Amino acid sequence: MTGVKTRAKAMMMVALGAGMLAFASPAVAQEVAPDQLALARQYVDLTDRSAVxxxxxxxxxxxxxxxxxxxxxxxxxxxxxxxxxxxxxxxxRKGELLDQFARIYAVRFTTEELQQIVDFYESPVGQKLAQTNAEANQDLQRVLQVFTNNLQREFFAQVRAELRAQGIEL
Structure with a gap:
């Protein structure tokens, strides 16, 4: 049984790896128009408030x-x-990383969509969103951490209860 579990885990890891490569490859392989890439970079620059x-x-x-x-x-x-x-x-060398970020957005959005995004982030509301996103993301991470901790305990307790109902004690 252990061999089956090991093979299943290995197959899952291969599938996850292949899925990640498939997800990442469009940004690397696809050519993007210079104006589209420039708009994407403008968006990245407008939203890099946390100085990643x-x-x-x-x-x-x-x-x-x-x-x-x-x-x-x-x-x-x-x-x-x-x-x-x-x-x-x-x-x-910051520009090298931000150019890579821009390429990811340029592949996923059209020039028109990128222009609309840039227009929004140049507006007062867009600027406020960009400024508060870093703080909001920290708050969101804290909420998610609490949720995850609670979920893990509750989930494990429910699995134990299901196993107990089958006569299996952990």
């Missing part, structure tokens, strides 16, 4: 510092200097 690139760089630097210092606490200053130097190499 900068936050990712800082978090990566912190993670590297923790990993190195945990094993080599005597080289804190040298590690800090090295991380600062490497961060400088990445500071001017």
């Amino acid at each position: 690139y900068e936050v990712t760089l800082v978090q990566t630097g912190i993670d590297a510092m923790r990993q190195i210092i945990q094993q080599n606490p005597e080289i804190v200053e040298q590690t800090d200097a090295a991380i600062s130097k490497v961060l400088e190499n990445y500071r001017g």
Whole structure:
């Protein structure tokens, strides 16, 4: 029975991987008109209020510092200097990531749709939405975390009850 479960898990992982590749590939493979890509990039620029690139760089630097210092606490200053130097190499590369984000939107929306999206995000309401999205997303993540924690406990309890009804005790 264990072999069957292992094969089933492996097949599920292959299916998930294939599905993820199929989902991701249109943005990579499809050509996009320059004006469409420019509008998509404009949208990305208008909505990048949480500075995702900068936050990712800082978090990566912190993670590297923790990993190195945990094993080599005597080289804190040298590690800090090295991380600062490497961060400088990445500071001017934000556009590369945002261009990739723009390509994803450009593949999924027409030029006309992108123009409507940009027009909205240039409006006062669109600007307010872009400014509050980061905070709202944090609140949404907290709500989802509470929901997930409760769901996991309730779900497990209900599965146990169903198994108990079948005479199986965990």
